[in-house]
Amino acid sequence: MSVSYIGLHFTISPKEPGAEILIAELGETPFESFIETEDGISAYIQSEFWNESLLDAIMILKSDDFKVTYTKEEIEQVNWNEEWEKNFEPIDVGGICYVRAPFHEKKDAQYDIVIEPKMSFGTGHHETTFMMVQHLLENDVEGKKTLDMGCGTAILAILAEMKGAKPIDAIDIDNWCYLNSIENAERNNCEHISVYEGDAALLEGKKYDVIIANINRNILLNDMQQYADCLNPEGMLFLSGFYEEDIPFIDESCAAKGLKLAKKLKKNNWVALKYVN
Numbered sequence: 548m549s550v551s552y553i554g555l556h557f558t559i560s561p562k563e564p565g566a567e568i569l570i571a572e573l574g575e576t577p578f579e580s581f582i583e584t585e586d587g588i589s590a591y592i593q594s595e596f597w598n599e600s601l602l603d604a605i606m607i608l609k610s611d612d613f614k615v616t617y618t619k620e621e622i623e624q625v626n627w628n629e630e631w632e633k634n635f636e637p638i639d640v641g642g643i644c645y646v647r648a649p650f651h652e653k654k655d656a657q658y659d660i661v662i663e664p665k666m667s668f669g670t671g672h673h674e675t676t677f678m679m680v681q682h683l684l685e686n687d688v689e690g691k692k693t694l695d696m697g698c699g700t701a702i703l704a705i706l707a708e709m710k711g712a713k714p715i716d717a718i719d720i721d722n723w724c725y726l727n728s729i730e731n732a733e734r735n736n737c738e739h740i741s742v743y744e745g746d747a748a749l750l751e752g753k754k755y756d757v758i759i760a761n762i763n764r765n766i767l768l769n770d771m772q773q774y775a776d777c778l779n780p781e782g783m784l785f786l787s788g789f790y791e792e793d794i795p796f797i798d799e800s801c802a803a804k805g806l807k808l809a810k811k812l813k814k815n816n817w818v819a820l821k822y823v824n
Contacts, residue, residue: 553597554620559587564763565613572605574721587615594621638673640680646702658684658709662700662731675787678812678819679703679761682785686821688712691756694777697766697788701728701742703759705735712757713739720746747773756782761819764789768800775804778824783809787819794818 559565566588570581577596582589592601602608608615637647645656649663683703689711695704698717707715717728717740725744732740743749747770756779760767767786778784784806786797791813797820798808806822 551594552591552622553594554589554591554622555617556584556589556620557587557615557617560614562587564765565607565615567763568607568613569605569615571721572607574723576601576604591622636673638677638680640677640684643684644680644706646676646680658706660702660705660709661734662702663727663734674814674817675761675819676702678814678817679759679785679787680706681812682810682819682821683707683710683759686757686783688757692754692779693757694718694750694753694755694759696747696758696760696770696774697762698728698742699724699761701731701740703761704728704740705732705737707757707759708737708739709735715740716753716755717742718745718749720744746770750774750777753777754779758782758784760785761787764793764796768796771800771804775801775806775824778806780824782824784822784824785819786822787817789818790816791818794820 557569559569566583570588573581573590578590578592580591607613635648637645637651639645639654639656643656644658644660645654646660646662647653649661653659680703683706688707691712693704693707693712693715695701695707695715695717698704698719701717704715704717717732719725719728722744725742728742732742750773755777758774758778760774767788774784784801789797801808801822806824808820809823810821812819
C-alpha cells in the first residue's frame with residue numbers, strides 16, 4: 548500500500564539561518580523529511596498527519612526577521628532514495644577526498660567517505676563542508692584529540708579519524724543528526740568516534756587539540772568562549788558556516804580570547820577560518 552505525502556515548499560529570506568531554524572521547528576512536528584532548495588526548504592509529511600494548524604506553533608513564520616512563504620503539493624508516493632539522488636551531490640576535494648552517498652559510484656580517492664543522510668538536507672552547505680575538508684586535508688591531526696561540533700552527518704569527524712585523529716567527540720543538538728552520525732561512523736568502520744546529542748554545555752571540563760565547528764555565525768559567537776576554554780595550547784580551531792562579511796564579528800570574538808587567525812578559505816562568499824592559540 549502506497550503512502551501519500553503532503554509537501555510544503557518554503558521560500559525563506561534570508562535563507563540562512565532561516566532554513567536551519569525552520570527545519571528545527573518543523574522537526575518537532577510529524578514532518579519527517581526535509582530537502583534544502585535554492586531558496587529555502589521542502590518539508591514532507593504523511594497526509595494522514597497533515598493539518599494546517601501544525602504551522603501555528605512554528606514561530607519563524609510569525610517572525611519579523613524572516614519572510615517565509617510556501618506552496619503546498621500533494622504527492623502519492625515519495626521515493627526518498629530518488630530524492631537523495633537528485634539533491635545530495637557528492638563532494639570531490641582535489642581528487643584526494645570523496646564524500647558520497649551509497650548510490651554514487653566509488654572513485655579512486657585516498658579518503659572515500661560514504662554518507663547516507665537520515666533526513667535529506669540537500670546540497671546547500673557543500674561550500675562549507677568542502678572548505679572544512681580542505682582544512683583537515685592540509686593539517687596534521689594524527690593522534691590529536693578532536694571535537695566535531697554540530698557534526699550533522701559526521702563527515703568531518705570521519706575524515707579526521709581517517710587521518711589519524713583520536714579520540715574524537717561528535718556532537719549535534721538534533722536527534723536525527725545524532726542518530727545519523729552514529730550510523731555513518733559505523734558505515735565507515737570508525738572506531739574512535741563517540742557521538743553525543745546536545746549542545747556546548749557538554750564541553751564543560753573537556754580538552755581538545757582540534758575543534759571543528761561548521762554551524763552558523765550566531766551559534767559560533769554564542770559558544771566561542773566554550774571553544775576557547777576547551778582548546779589545548781597550540782590547538783587548532785576550524786570555523787565555518789558563515790559568510791565573508793561575518794568575519795569581523797568572528798575575528799573580534801576569537802581575538803578577545805587569545806586566538807589568532809592562521810588561514811582563510813573562501814568559496815562562493817562562504818568562508819572557513821583556521822585559528823590557533
